[in-house]
Amino acid sequence: MSSFQGSARYIADDGLLADVNAAVVLGRPLLVKGEPGTGKTVLAAAVAESLGMSAATWSIKSTTKAVEGLYTYDVVQRLNDARFGEGDVRDIRRYIRYGVLGKAFVAPERTVVLIDEIDKADLEFPNDLLRELDEMAFHIPELDETVRAVHRPVVIITSNAEKELPDAFLRRCVFHYIAFPDRERMKKIVDVHLPGLPEKLLEAAFSRFYGLRRLEGLRKRPSTSELLDWLTVLVRAGIPPEDVMAKFPFPGVLLKQEADLDVAKIRR
Amino acid sequence: MLLNLLFNLRNQGLKVGSGEWLAFLRGLELGLAESLDQLYYLARTVLVHTEAHYDAFDVAFKATFDGVELPAPLKDELSTWLANARQLEEGRVGHHDFDSLEAMRKELEKRLAEQKERHDGGNHWVGTGGTSPFGNSGKADQGIRIGGEGGGRTAVAVAGERRWAGYRTDVQLDVRDFKVALSMLRRFGREGAEHLDIEGTIDKTAKNAGEIELDIKRERINxxxxxxxxxxxxxxxxxxxxxxxxxxxxxxxxxxxxxxxxxxxxxxxxxxxxxxxxxxxxxxxxxxxxxxxxxxxxxxxxxxxxxxxxxxxxxxxxxxxxxxxxxxxxxxxxxxxxxxxxxxxxxxxxxxxxxxxxxxxxxxxxxxxxxxxxxxxxxxx
Known part of the structure; x- marks a missing residue:
């Protein structure tokens, strides 16, 4: 089996590579946590690309129910068909629609499934998926049939830790925490997105950026995507590296909250 | 050696369940840990479920593997072990009657737990040479040998850096941590204002063969x-x-x-x-x-x-x-x-x-x- 090596646009460290491969080989879901902007969501696409699999995303909202990822039974369509005499309403199968996980189970090839922001859902949500993720199978009572995964999909789950996930769920996952990139790795990341920036500008911007992240009392610490935006703005505006340190131009790109701007000003 | 890791993790307050431990062993079996570095990541990803425990894991890992000589690549070690296991399963090796890999693994754990000292050339204890199914032939001097060179930065050194100390929840607390913990305090009751649940109404009506059936719910209030x-x-x-x-x-x-x-x-x-x-x-x-x-x-x-x-x-x-x-x-x-x-x-x-x-x-x-x-x-x- 080929293994995940990161991709041209996705810079992963050894730990992440090892953990993704463990998840792939063991067939267990990979739970990824980390600060916003550390690349949790794009990981799945990078894994899929690297392993040559197709990927599907199941974005979780507060109202999402576990069964929706498996299948939905379109009662309303069936009722409609029964009233207006379209199609064969006796065949319930026609009204069963697979969800993202369900599709991955029946797919003829192994695929990657991203369950994005699982902590957005109700507290019971992870529990409702326990058996399904463990056995990679689910039952459809309407048909009295069990759908079993042809190939265990590579399941990647992201969480922002808004809610605690139940222990039983955690035990069935392999876990990775994406640490915030250090300067060295950040340089590689920036290089992928904005190649060829002058060294001096990067140094100055990084000093400012990591300095801000160390400040006590910020409500939202700036993350990778804000740094990339900020660098883009600095380059467009042609700000010289000296001014980046001395004047702190365009602070609003890095700090999105009024209060944080004040904190940054006072403690400068 | 591996069992020591389990005990050290327990000492650090990390409760490793049997399911996770077996998954970890299975990972070894599948060749996910060909070096000590990889062993570190495999053990961590399977056995630890929150970044708050990364530091405790590092401490346990260092306690287990620090000062251990690392001569033979782990890969050889495990493939030897597993080759033995496979032969045993097929019954080709006569004098140790394990009927399955599982049985052998249990026996290995038992012996590791009992063994206190160095053994060379014996036929029971985990050691070097000899005819015991466990251990290494020739170079090794105790237990299952875990080897791993590569890159100069060994996993033990990484573990020793204690890079995750800042993530321990028994130390650090911010407003967000408090919020997450406090939000566990919820007890919902439906006692708010009434409103028509459209989804529910459609559902009930459909199930009721098209006769309109209203579904009125109250808001959920903590x-x-x-x-x-x-x-x-x-x-x-x-x-x-x-x-x-x-x-x-x-x-x-x-x-x-x-x-x-x-x-x-x-x-x-x-x-x-x-x-x-x-x-x-x-x-x-x-x-x-x-x-x-x-x-x-x-x-x-x-x-x-x-x-x-x-x-x-x-x-x-x-x-x-x-x-x-x-x-x-x-x-x-x-x-x-x-x-x-x-x-x-x-x-x-x-x-x-x-x-x-x-x-x-x-x-x-x-x-x-x-x-x-x-x-x-x-x-x-």
Whole structure:
């Protein structure tokens, strides 16, 4: 089996590579946590690309129910068909629609499934998926049939830790925490997105950026995507590296909250 | 060796279940750990479920593998082991009758647990040469050898850096951690305004063969009422920032049906203060009167004071119940009460801390402590 090596646009460290491969080989879901902007969501696409699999995303909202990822039974369509005499309403199968996980189970090839922001859902949500993720199978009572995964999909789950996930769920996952990139790795990341920036500008911007992240009392610490935006703005505006340190131009790109701007000003 | 890791993890308070341990062994079997570095990542990803435990894992890992010579690549080790296992499974090796890989693994663990010293050339203990199915032939001198060179930076060195120390939840706390823990305190009841549930109506109507059936629901409202009582000033001064973060979190959360906060010094006496600086206060008896059994009461304080302040004093020389009596009244009225103590548990051996702990269940003011406290508040109702 080929293994995940990161991709041209996705810079992963050894730990992440090892953990993704463990998840792939063991067939267990990979739970990824980390600060916003550390690349949790794009990981799945990078894994899929690297392993040559197709990927599907199941974005979780507060109202999402576990069964929706498996299948939905379109009662309303069936009722409609029964009233207006379209199609064969006796065949319930026609009204069963697979969800993202369900599709991955029946797919003829192994695929990657991203369950994005699982902590957005109700507290019971992870529990409702326990058996399904463990056995990679689910039952459809309407048909009295069990759908079993042809190939265990590579399941990647992201969480922002808004809610605690139940222990039983955690035990069935392999876990990775994406640490915030250090300067060295950040340089590689920036290089992928904005190649060829002058060294001096990067140094100055990084000093400012990591300095801000160390400040006590910020409500939202700036993350990778804000740094990339900020660098883009600095380059467009042609700000010289000296001014980046001395004047702190365009602070609003890095700090999105009024209060944080004040904190940054006072403690400068 | 691997079993040592399991014990060291347990010593660090990481509860590794058998399911995870087997998954870890299976990972080894599938060749996921060909070097010590990879072993480190495999063990961590399978056995640890939160970044808060990464540091404890590092400590356990270093304790297990530090100072271990690493001559043979782990890959050879495991493939030898597994080749043996496969032969055994097929019954080609006669004199050790394991009927399955599982049985052999169990035996290996047993022997590792029993073995205390070096063994060479024997046929039972895990060691070198000899005819034991476990160990290494020639170079090794104890246990299953874990080898791994590569890159110069070994996993033990990485573990020794303690890079994750800042993520321990028994140490660090911010508003967000508090919010996550506090949001465990939810008990929903449908008692809000009525509204028509369209989805539900369509569903019911469809199931009812098209006869309209209305589905009217009430909004879900968290029924939990929270009361926060905080010790302020004096020996609590160093903890002021921590306590204020807890207060901020509870206030911002807005999920409680009601939330009130009171201050006291050392122990509650006749008065509770809504604001110490302006001396806005309310008689404690009145606050107590307004409480119901449904209220969850959270005390925050170091609980250490001069014994007379708890057992005799009624505060500021006024007559009335002692501090401990007030606490008992609160606990009787609101059985769901906890006390959060910002002092580390090793300082709890103090007469007033013990007395208060006996009245109100006490937990350390850490994320883990808070979580345990919240669980206590959840079940005790």
């Amino acid at each position: 029924r939990v009422r929270l009361v926060l009582l905080m010790d302020t000033g004096g020996s609590m001064e160093p903890n002021a920032a921590l306590v204020s973060r807890l207060f901020t979190a509870a206030k911002q959360l807005k999920t409680f049906k009601t939330f009130e906060a009171w201050h006291f010094h050392n122990c509650p006496y006749q008065w509770l203060y809504s604001d110490y600086r302006t001396f806005q206060r309310k008689p404690t008896a009145q606050v107590l009167d307004d409480l119901t059994a449904q209220h969850r009461v959270v005390w925050v304080g170091d609980a250490s004071m001069a014994p007379w302040e708890l057992f005799q004093g009624a505060g500021w020389g006024e007559p009335g119940p002692t501090g401990l009596q007030w606490l008992q009244r609160f606990s009787q009225r609101c059985p769901s009460s906890i006390w959060l103590n910002p002092d580390p548990e090793r300082y709890w051996d103090h007469p007033t801390v013990r007395a208060i702990g006996a009245t109100v269940p006490m937990f350390p003011l850490t994320v883990d402590g808070l979580r345990r406290g919240m669980q206590r508040l959840r079940v005790a109702s």
